[in-house]
């Protein structure tokens with residue numbers, strides 16, 4: 001069995017000491033650490049910043065980038081195949097309305113999620129994020145989060 005470049009335990013120990021990990025080390029943890037271990041260390045770091053059982057929150061709004069998706073998850077009732085009559089990509093004007101509404105209710109963050117549209121690549125999203133931040137410099141964007149199956 002080939003030896004791994006890093007040790008999960010060493011990286012988690014360093015993370016729990018709030019030492020900065022490299023992107024490569026982060027990817028290694030993403031691929032090799034158990035979900036429970038990551039949650040445990042995440043909570044340790046949270047305890048450092050906000051001790052005790054206090055949990056803080058912000059007001060944000062979920063907004064779908066597109067309902068077009070080719071992933072075909074069995075449970076999903078949201079997605080539409082490319083070319084479907086109900087397929088959409090959210091426009092900048094629609095984002096503007098949603099963000100202004102969010103701000104009017106004291107919100108500060110937009111959580112973007114959506115389908116795997118085969119024609120929307122990284123350039124589309126980087127342009128979208130740039131446009132949104134130009135329109136609303138104080139907006140917090142919560143988008144494109146990594147996701148992994150529980151281990």
Ligand code: SF4
Nearest residue numbers: 069071072073076115
């Ligand atoms: S929209 Fe999300 S949940 Fe639905 S099929 Fe696509 S990836 Fe799966």
